[in-house]
Amino acid sequence: MKLKFDYNNMMADVIGERGIDPKGFAADAKAITAAYDDVMANLGKGWQEWTELPYIDPSDLDGMIARMDDIRSKASAFVVLGIGGSALGPISVVQALLNMRLNELPAAALKAAGLPKLYIEDNIDPERMNELLELIDLKTTYFNVITKSGETSETLAQFLVLYDLMKKAVGKEEAKKHFIATTTIGKGTLYNLAQKEGFVTYGIPAGVGGRFSVLSNVGLVPFAAMGIDIKKLLAGAKEMSEACRNGDVKKNPALLTAYLQCKAMEKGANISVMMPYADSLKYMSDFYCQIWAESLGKAVDKSGKVVHAGQTPAKSLGVTDQHSQVQLYTEGPFDKVITIIAVEKFRRDVVIPDDKDIDACEFLKGHTMGELLNHERVATEYALRKAGRMNFTITLPEVDEYTVGELLAYYEYETAFAGAYLGVDTFNQPGVEEGKKATFAMLGRKGYEEKLAEVRAAAKKSEYYI
Ligand code: PA5
Numbered sequence: 001m002k003l004k005f006d007y008n009n010m011m012a013d014v015i016g017e018r019g020i021d022p023k024g025f026a027a028d029a030k031a032i033t034a035a036y037d038d039v040m041a042n043l044g045k046g047w048q049e050w051t052e053l054p055y056i057d058p059s060d061l062d063g064m065i066a067r068m069d070d071i072r073s074k075a076s077a078f079v080v081l082g083i084g085g086s087a088l089g090p091i092s093v094v095q096a097l098l099n100m101r102l103n104e105l106p107a108a109a110l111k112a113a114g115l116p117k118l119y120i121e122d123n124i125d126p127e128r129m130n131e132l133l134e135l136i137d138l139k140t141t142y143f144n145v146i147t148k149s150g151e152t153s154e155t156l157a158q159f160l161v162l163y164d165l166m167k168k169a170v171g172k173e174e175a176k177k178h179f180i181a182t183t184t185i186g187k188g189t190l191y192n193l194a195q196k197e198g199f200v201t202y203g204i205p206a207g208v209g210g211r212f213s214v215l216s217n218v219g220l221v222p223f224a225a226m227g228i229d230i231k232k233l234l235a236g237a238k239e240m241s242e243a244c245r246n247g248d249v250k251k252n253p254a255l256l257t258a259y260l261q262c263k264a265m266e267k268g269a270n271i272s273v274m275m276p277y278a279d280s281l282k283y284m285s286d287f288y289c290q291i292w293a294e295s296l297g298k299a300v301d302k303s304g305k306v307v308h309a310g311q312t313p314a315k316s317l318g319v320t321d322q323h324s325q326v327q328l329y330t331e332g333p334f335d336k337v338i339t340i341i342a343v344e345k346f347r348r349d350v351v352i353p354d355d356k357d358i359d360a361c362e363f364l365k366g367h368t369m370g371e372l373l374n375h376e377r378v379a380t381e382y383a384l385r386k387a388g389r390m391n392f393t394i395t396l397p398e399v400d401e402y403t404v405g406e407l408l409a410y411y412e413y414e415t416a417f418a419g420a421y422l423g424v425d426t427f428n429q430p431g432v433e434e435g436k437k438a439t440f441a442m443l444g445r446k447g448y449e450e451k452l453a454e455v456r457a458a459a460k461k462s463e464y465y466i
Helices: 029-041 046-055 058-074 088-097 107-113 126-135 153-170 172-176 189-197 217-225 230-243 253-266 284-296 326-331 369-386 401-422 430-442 449-460
Strands: 004-006 077-081 117-120 141-147 179-183 200-203 271-276 298-300 306-309 312-315 336-343 391-396
Touching: 004 253, 029 253, 029 401, 046 230, 046 401, 058 217, 058 230, 077 153, 077 217, 088 117, 088 217, 088 284, 088 401, 117 126, 126 153, 141 153, 141 189, 141 217, 153 172, 153 179, 153 189, 153 430, 179 189, 179 217, 189 200, 200 217, 217 230, 230 253, 230 401, 253 336, 253 391, 253 401, 271 284, 284 312, 284 401, 326 369, 336 369, 369 391, 391 401, 430 449
Parallel strands: 077 117, 077 141, 141 179, 179 200, 271 312, 271 336, 336 391
Antiparallel strands: 004 391, 298 306
16 A cells, blocks of 8 residues: 555654553454454445445446546536535545646636536535526536435535526526436435436445445546546555455554544543645545544444444644644643644645845745645654654655545545444434434425424423523
């Protein structure tokens, strides 16, 4: 694998008593093996169908890639409608692999690159929707509606608004050609609509949950539409999957860091900070926050015992947050583990000039901005270590499809192992479902009358208003 994992700064013999006791690996060997066995026994089964995604025959993707190449050649904008797992994976990957200022490029530059603008809508803020409508030309815009369940209110609302406008702009027959559905085949409102309207439809395997779906058509379709090399992405994910199937905890990065995080939780480190030192990886933190929070934050374990498990994920960005949150990380409560993501070589760098007219700033002259960023990262690792704060570093030699594929697969396996170690159901989300049902009820959806009464009764009991 290309990624490197340095966990020195997690260990008590390196950072002092607040770190993890290295003897724990032997003492906890049984629990580590049980967590490993649990995940391995379910590879490709039930809600672990995501483990199979990197092993797909790449030639099976050729038809979809060709169709997306065609759409790209016609599109001025490609818009993804989805939320949660149907948006955060795509957002994290396009930020990593496309020009970060893509939508601000002049039309001629976009044309030369053969790329449309890209919008991943995620939220349903009405102001945001209005602003999108001011930016796009519907006649040359293509929409990918993504919802695993096919039922999510936010995504269906976005779809209804945009399909209606598209029909008014280009007529029904043409409008149909501008919508691609990605959903569970055979069931759900979106699937039924897509069938009725005749949209091109791509499936999401039944056993792949939203937050584990980035390497399914949920991510692959929009990535292919934007010309990203999805075969290389999957090849990276496959290599990491192999590493994460190694039974030796010291050789399996996901099992290793899942164990260290669980031990850190036992020591009161209930916050997990994800801190990439690269703007291209900024939204990997959003992907991580969802998969870690929604998978591990559970009231009960698999036996039904109340555990209120979980570790609160937090986003941070190097070096930006060195001037903001790092003060808290080094001197505040001992309640955090900080994961730093390093990039060895930036795809493009900028030399800080040796300007002879300026006497000051000798220390900066001649270095590159990439070097400065990485020196600052090492400085933060040093400061955290000196302050006895648990942290570990994941290094990408560079950001490309392969290493991003590795990183995504690592997060998925790390979450699965952590969930197994904690004994919770990693793949359900009863708290999220509760909110979805309450929304259906308040909107008057048929079949949710009892839920509506419950929501109203709960509201009545609240006495504390001003
Ligand atoms: O991980 C999950 O299951 C959720 O975050 C879902 O991705 C999110 O609620 C959106 O669901 P759907 O894809 O069914 O619209």
